Amino acid sequence: MGQGYKLTCDHCTYTKDIYIGIGFYYFSLESIASFVKDLVLKQQIEHFQKDPATTFDAYDALYVCPSCNAVRNELFMNMRSDTSQFVTIYTCKRCKDTMRLTPLEHLVPVHLSCPECEHGQLESTFFMDWD
Numbered sequence: 279m280g281q282g283y284k285l286t287c288d289h290c291t292y293t294k295d296i297y298i299g300i301g302f303y304y305f306s307l308e309s310i311a312s313f314v315k316d317l318v319l320k321q322q323i324e325h326f327q328k329d330p331a332t333t334f335d336a337y338d339a340l341y342v343c344p345s346c347n348a349v350r351n352e353l354f355m356n357m358r359s360d361t362s363q364f365v366t367i368y369t370c371k372r373c374k375d376t377m378r379l380t381p382l383e384h385l386v387p388v389h390l391s392c393p394e395c396e397h398g399q400l401e402s403t404f405f406m407d408w409d
Contacts, residue, residue, distance in 0.1 A: 280338060282406040283382055285349065285390070289398025296351045297338050297408060298382050304336045307357075314353070322357065322364045329359040341377035343370035347393040349400075350377060 280299025286292065303309040311323045326332040339354040348370050357364045368377045382388060384404045392398040 280408045281384060281404060282408060283402045284405055285388070285400045285402055287392040287395060287398035288401055290392060290395040292392050292394040292398070292400075294349055294351075295405075296340050296349070296382060296402075298340060299408070300337045301408065307332070307334060310336055310353075310355070319353075319355065319366065323355075326357040326359060326362075326364065329361070332357060332359045334358070340380045340382045341368050342380045342390060343373060343375050343377050343393075345375040346370060346373045347391045347396065348372045348377070349390070349393055354379060 280297055280301060283296045283298065285294045285296055303313060307323050307327045311320055314320050314323065326334070334355060334357040336353065336355045339352060341350045341352055350368060352368055353366065355364070355366045369375070370377055382402060388400055388402045390400040392400055
């Protein structure tokens with residue numbers, strides 16, 4: 279199960295909805311492969327599906343750029359087998375820096391700078407549970 283949060287800037291009008299957590303499609307590599315559009319990730323999933331020793335973690339996550347504060351809501355995947363490992367990495371669409379996985383939890387304050395005005399701080403407000 280996942281949660282929905284609204285990020286809002288305390289200085290400007292920036293808002294963004296973020297969905298964090300695990301949905302019903304995240305319980306098998308086959309189901310994840312059915313909706314993944316990124317070809318590299320899809321190929322990695324197919325590679326790990328062939329190995330019976332594979333374990334994985336997958337969930338929707340918040341990624342933040344350390345350089346320009348851009349925010350992305352993306353699939354986190356960590357697949358492991360006896361011989362290899364793969365972890366999703368995202369590049370900022372604005373500045374091309376590597377984005378950081380950033381925790382977002384109910385009733386825990388976030389300390390993120392606004393990606394639009396760069397003066398404000400983002401506040402998170404829980405607004406829903408999802409499956």
